[in-house]
Amino acid sequence: MEIKNQIKMSMYSSSENVSIARLSAATFSAQAELTLSDIEEIKVAISEAVSNAIIHGYGEEKGIVEFCMTLYEDKIEYIIEDFGKGIADVEMAREPSYSSDPERMGLGFVFMESFMDDLSVSSELGKGTRVKMIRKIQCFSAQ
Numbered sequence: 397m398e399i400k401n402q403i404k405m406s407m408y409s410s411s412e413n414v415s416i417a418r419l420s421a422a423t424f425s426a427q428a429e430l431t432l433s434d435i436e437e438i439k440v441a442i443s444e445a446v447s448n449a450i451i452h453g454y455g456e457e458k459g460i461v462e463f464c465m466t467l468y469e470d471k472i473e474y475i476i477e478d479f480g481k482g483i484a485d486v487e488m489a490r491e492p493s494y495s496s497d498p499e500r501m502g503l504g505f506v507f508m509e510s511f512m513d514d515l516s517v518s519s520e521l522g523k524g525t526r527v528k529m530i531r532k533i534q535c536f537s538a539q
Contacts, residue, residue, distance in 0.1 A: 397468050397469070398468070398469065399466055399467070399468060400427075400467040400468060400469065401424075401427060401466075401467040402464070402465065402466045402467065403420070403424055403464070403465050404462070404463070404464045404465075405417075405420065405462075405463045405464075406460050406461070406462055406463075407446075407460070407461050407463065408458065408459075408460065408461075409449065409450045409453070409454040409457075409458050409459045409460065409461050409478070409480075410450070410458075411447070411450060413446070413450075413461070414443055414446050414447050414450070417442050417443070417446040417463055417476075418439045418442055418443050418446075420463070420465070421438055421439055421442040421465060421474065422435050422438065422439050424465045424467070424472070425438050425465075425472055425531070427467055428467065428472060428533040429533060429534050430531075430533060434531070437511035437512075438472075438474075438511065438512075438531055440507055440511055441474075441507060441508045441511040441512050441529055442474060442476070444505075444507045444508050445474070445476040445508060445527045445529065446461060446463065446476055448505075448525075448527070449461045449476055449477070449478035449480070449525065449527075450478075452480075452481065452483070452525075453478030453479075453480030453481060453482075453524060453525055454478060454480040454481070455480070455481065457480070459478060459479055459480055460478075460479065461476065461477070461478050462475070462476070462477040462478075463475070463476050463477075470532060470533060470534075471513070471530050471531060471532050471533055472530070472531045472533060473528065473529070473530055474512075474528070474529045474530075474531070475526065475527070475528050475529075476526075476527045476529075477524060477525070477526040477527070478524045478525055479523065479524040480524050480525070481521070481522065481524075482519045482520050482521040482522055482523055482524055482525055483517070483519035483521075483525055484521060505517070508527070508529060512529040512530060512531055513530050513531055513532045514528075514529065514530035515527070515528070515529050515530075516528045
């Protein structure tokens with residue numbers, strides 16, 4: 397499948413960078429024929445994925461979060477990856493209201509799954525977590 401456009405960015409695991417990831421995703425996604433509502437949903441899913449990487453991946457430690465967006469003819473792929481703690485049980489982590497932090501609501505994966513057409517999560521303890529989300533599109537407009 398031919399790549400129409402791609403952006404890769406590395407960001408420090410700082411909560412201030414969540415908004416930068418959101419805005420980058422909105423701007424990148426605007427290349428496709430998506431509604432404002434679609435773009436808002438994408439922004440929420442990206443916020444949740446990047447926040448999870450920062451909060452659960454690294455906690456008090458600091459590290460790097462990789463963010464890659466790829467535009468294809470019929471979809472946009474978003475990959476968020478950290479190199480932190482990892483998730484012991486990915487299936488349990490994807491359950492509504494589950495959180496490793498009792499102060500959190502545990503709805504991040506629920507939002508990601510409901511706002512994207514496909515969500516896959518891979519993780520290894522001590523090595524990090526990779527979240528891949530797909531949003532299908534009808535077509536794109538070259539800019």
